Amino acid sequence: MVAADIKLVLQYLPDLGPLLDGEQSICRLLDAIHNEPCWWVRKTKAAVAVFLEDLRPWSELRADQRPASGAEETFRADVPPVEQADVLPFRCHLCSSGFRLRKHLGAHLARTHKVWSPSRHYTLAEYCHSCHKWYGSASQVAQHLKQSDACLWRLCHLFPPLDDNQIAQVEGEEKSRQRLLKNGHWNAFVGVGQRALFYG
Incomplete structure (x- = not known):
């Protein structure tokens, strides 16, 4: 668990690599915490801040604000085009209603047509x-x-x-x-x- 936390922090703060990388990473971390108790918490908060900074272009795009340069094209390229036929693949055999999920079709059959x-x-x-x-x-x-x-x-x-x-x-x-x-x-x-x- 601690080793996974160290890897996550190193992903966003590579400057800590010489101290926390390798087989003795947990021992070195414990020594650093012993010398300065708030050190690891401070580094974890710094890694979270870097992570949130990386998320800012995505957040701005989602909030319909002006996105960072090039972010909109990147996100649009990742979304595959959806065909209209695939949107409602489950069709009612008694009427023309279509549903995205099978459970919605079952609920429709029970409520509307009394098909249990x-x-x-x-x-x-x-x-x-x-x-x-x-x-x-x-x-x-x-x-x-x-x-x-x-x-x-x-x-x-x-x-x-x-x-x-x-x-x-x-x-x-x-x-x-x-x-x-x-x-x-x-x-x-x-x-x-x-x-x-x-x-x-």
Whole structure:
């Protein structure tokens, strides 16, 4: 950790190279701190000042101030041109909407067209009916099914998919509890309990 700090400071203050470069750099640093306790802090602050000075052209460019000479051309050359088709690669199959990220497409399908994730159609209770693991909440089971193809595939063959009313019934208690928590009713919080034990 200290060796990495020394390398970073040397990057901006190369004059310290003869003192802090080499195998004995940490020992020399400790000797310098022993002789003058604030020496390393002062050198670190000086390195930070040099770093911030190097960032000034970029900062001025970002603040729409007059950039340093040649800085604007350098930054523009580094940015690759973006094609319009690549901006919204995920398209809704039910309407003409396009989205930059796949998760935004999923949210659009759920909110606008009521097309739910397949895992929600096979979340039957607080445990997975395929691997029989207890998760304690319907949302945790749905997340498990999103990540476990084998469990979701097995449930597709064992059970018919839930309709919208059944999904609302399975998720209803947890969602109402989350609404209460969001409004500040902390006594509505219920942690994930232990799995039930069955003998026989």
